[in-house]
Amino acid sequence: MTSSGMRWVLGGAATVTALGVGRMVARRRRRHQPDREGGWYVVHRGITVNRPRDAVIGFWTGQERLDRGLAEWATLERLDDNRWRCVASDPAGGGTEWRAELTVDGPGRLSWRVTEGPVAERGRVELVPAPQGRGTEIRAELRWRSGRVRQLLGLASRHDPDLALRSALRRIKSLIETGQVLDTRHDPSGRSPKQEQATDRIRERLTVGGRP
Amino acid sequence: MKALCWEGVRKLAVRDVPEPTIRAAGDIIVKVRASSVCGSDLHLINGYLPAMREGDILGHEFMGEVVETGPDVRRIKIGDRVVVGSVVACGACWYCRTEQYSLCDNSNPQPVFSEKLWGHAPAGILGYSHAAGGYSGSHAEYIRVPFGDVGAFTVPEGCRTTRWCSPPTPCRPAGWGPTSAA
Numbered sequence: 001m002t003s004s005g006m007r008w009v010l011g012g013a014a015t016v017t018a019l020g021v022g023r024m025v026a027r028r029r030r031r032h033q034p035d036r037e038g039g040w041y042v043v044h045r046g047i048t049v050n051r052p053r054d055a056v057i058g059f060w061t062g063q064e065r066l067d068r069g070l071a072e073w074a075t076l077e078r079l080d081d082n083r084w085r086c087v088a089s090d091p092a093g094g095g096t097e098w099r100a101e102l103t104v105d106g107p108g109r110l111s112w113r114v115t116e117g118p119v120a121e122r123g124r125v126e127l128v129p130a131p132q133g134r135g136t137e138i139r140a141e142l143r144w145r146s147g148r149v150r151q152l153l154g155l156a157s158r159h160d161p162d163l164a165l166r167s168a169l170r171r172i173k174s175l176i177e178t179g180q181v182l183d184t185r186h187d188p189s190g191r192s193p194k195q196e197q198a199t200d201r202i203r204e205r206l207t208v209g210g211r212p
Numbered sequence: 213m214k215a216l217c218w219e220g221v222r223k224l225a226v227r228d229v230p231e232p233t234i235r236a237a238g239d240i241i242v243k244v245r246a247s248s249v250c251g252s253d254l255h256l257i258n259g260y261l262p263a264m265r266e267g268d269i270l271g272h273e274f275m276g277e278v279v280e281t282g283p284d285v286r287r288i289k290i291g292d293r294v295v296v297g298s299v300v301a302c303g304a305c306w307y308c309r310t311e312q313y314s315l316c317d318n319s320n321p322q323p324v325f326s327e328k329l330w331g332h333a334p335a336g337i338l339g340y341s342h343a344a345g346g347y348s349g350s351h352a353e354y355i356r357v358p359f360g361d362v363g364a365f366t367v368p369e370g371c372r373t374t375r376w377c378s379p380p381t382p383c384r385p386a387g388w389g390p391t392s393a394a
């Protein structure tokens with residue numbers, strides 16, 4: 001085969017591969033889209049905590065433990081009986097602030113509504129005993145509203161409420177079970193600041209993929 | 213401090229890196245006295261496990277002296293000579309309480325990557341790539357060990373450092389996890 005013929009073959013193969021990868025990414029992105037219900041995006045996530053339900057409820061009511069656990073992540077301030085002010089610290093810098101109203105709906109059931117914040121959001125949490133005495137399931141439902149423009153902006157600023165919910169559940173589980181949440185971002189390495197930034201981006205992208 | 217860093221497939225270099233600090237209440241900092249090379253280090257060096265990043269510090273079988281402890285550490289004391297299991301385990305989740313330490317739910321801070329690869333994220337492992345939590349390894353002067361009370365074991369007086377670091381011993385905690393955690 002001539003070398004120009006070889007180039008054509010290679011070029012064709014590259015194009016086919018690129019198309020295939022593009023289609024795969026598109027399919028994955030579609031699959032990752034949350035359900036929609038009356039203009040709201042809806043996701044359901046859950047996690048099992050290896051503690052009885054009362055211990056899980058106790059965690060939420062122990063303000064000191066909650067504060068210590070959330071220290072690196074957000075500050076929570078009680079405004080009155082059922083209103084809280086929450087300032088979240090963004091790992092990339094620049095705090096996102098929102099106010100939320102929390103309502104206790106019954107034993108082991110609460111709901112919240114963001115009253116002021118960048119995204120209209122509401123959620124519900126229910127604590128259910130896990131089968132075979134394996135502790136407590138935290139079942140969460142999150143709804144948020146975002147228009148097409150918002151959605152595009154949201155994707156650009158990498159704000160994904162579903163992802164945020166999943167990592168929040170993981171953190172809560174770890175806090176209740178161990179009293180701490182581990183993080184390895186920016187642990188010692190031989191990376192330059194630029195390589196560290198690239199690694200952060202890859203870490204985030206790998207995390208966003210996740211289970212459909 | 214000096215550390216042996218992965219720079220790319222089959223490329224290693226000794227670099228000056230920042231020293232580790234206590235980041236969680238159960239952390240301990242160990243001054244590494246001996247760190248052995250495991251067969252599985254070769255998988256990382258050769259790119260067989262494709263979750264390494266430039267600058268990652270290798271090493272997961274080691275012993276040393278405890279120089280700092282977090283506020284929640286009870287069993288381990290500063291000055292203790294310890295051998296550390298490479299699998300990070302919290303000692304409190306369902307898997308840890310049923311002695312399945314390598315499946316710990318709380319020790320892999322970036323579990324979604326391995327969830328995607330394997331369907332379930334296993335525990336974090338020190339110095340073992342970003343699929344195992346992205347922890348800095350022990351081929352360095354100091355290392356941070358999370359959940360120090362669970363993963364570190366004091367070495368009895370009279371045992372020489374080099375003997376305790378020979379591969380069989382650290383491989384044991386790596387294989388079936390810390391036994392005295394409960």
Ligand SMILES: [Zn+2]
Nearest residue numbers: 250252273386
């Ligand atoms: Zn090993």
Ligand SMILES: [Zn+2]
Nearest residue numbers: 302305308316
């Ligand atoms: Zn565990």
